Amino acid sequence: MTEPTFALLIDGDNIRSSLYPEILRAASHKRLLSVRRVYGNAATANGWLQEAHLRFIHSGTGKNATDLLICIEALDLILGGAVTGIVLATGDGDFCHLAHYLRERRMPFHCIGTENLSQRLRKAAQSYTVLPQSVPNQNTQPISAPPVAAPAAPPAAAAPTQNEKLRTALHRLLKTAPDGMLPMQSVNPQMLKALPDLDVCQARQGQTWREWITAQGDLFVILGTGAARYVRAAP
Structure with a gap:
């Protein structure tokens, strides 16, 4: 049997570019990502234009322009036979329609997002991944030090601006x-x-x-x- 191929499509208006390494790790179980694209307004790309591993697709500035273009290209890739499944990085619940369409045709649809990932999209997708929050490194061992005098009480926290x-x-x-x-x-x-x-x-x-x-x-x-x-x- 031919190995399944997947398209990684990223909603650049909804996901920041600093999360791309985490997105790749989350999508690593889809072994062959033959298509990698990010969509958004080039004027407010927030770092995505500098990511050489992705093809940036300018969606313009119209209402829901990015969402509509992602849906069109996802269906074009699936129906044209370029890929057999979609991995979508977003948090927008409007993609539920795409998730339902692919599920009814037994096409794999995996969603990746942050803690703000829409609950509706989580339920509609075949599977989903919530990216972990960064945590401080806990491997550093404490260093013994001779006893010292108790430090002075810390100053009171400044009032919020x-x-x-x-x-x-x-x-x-x-x-x-x-x-x-x-x-x-x-x-x-x-x-x-x-x-x-x-x-x-x-x-x-x-x-x-x-x-x-x-x-x-x-x-x-x-x-x-x-x-x-x-x-x-x-x-």
Whole structure:
């Protein structure tokens, strides 16, 4: 029998490039990854363009453009006979339709994501892997030292800045939001309710919520356009 071949497709709008080594390890049980592609907006590729082992596919800036292109190319690879199964790295529950389609045709579909991996997608996929969180090295042995005088009490922790309060509050809201996503139009009323004693406009220095969220580096991800824009925690 011919050895099964798999396509590794990565949702670059949803998964950060620093996770690529972990993704490869998680996909290693699929012995032949004949196709390796990452999809996303080239203007906000977040390191994926520098990954030489992958083919970067620019999906544009339209609403759900990356998700639609991944589904089209996954079906093209399967129906064209280029591969016999799909390994998808994402966290987006919208790929449930693709998972159902492949399962009904007995085509292998394995999903890889972080702890934010959609519960709906976990149930729809044939199998899934949640990438482990990094842990400190525990192999270092303690070094004996002569007794010394007790150290002075550590200084009290500095009070969180206003910006840190905003970050913490938004993370808490996203943890309880459906699929970890919050509509952009709901951010302001939800944050005002979560931080009643804080002037949130002053705390974000007059920026709009979109500007402030973008300025937080890789802590959050904004997806969609117009009224359909929403925010989620970065994978």
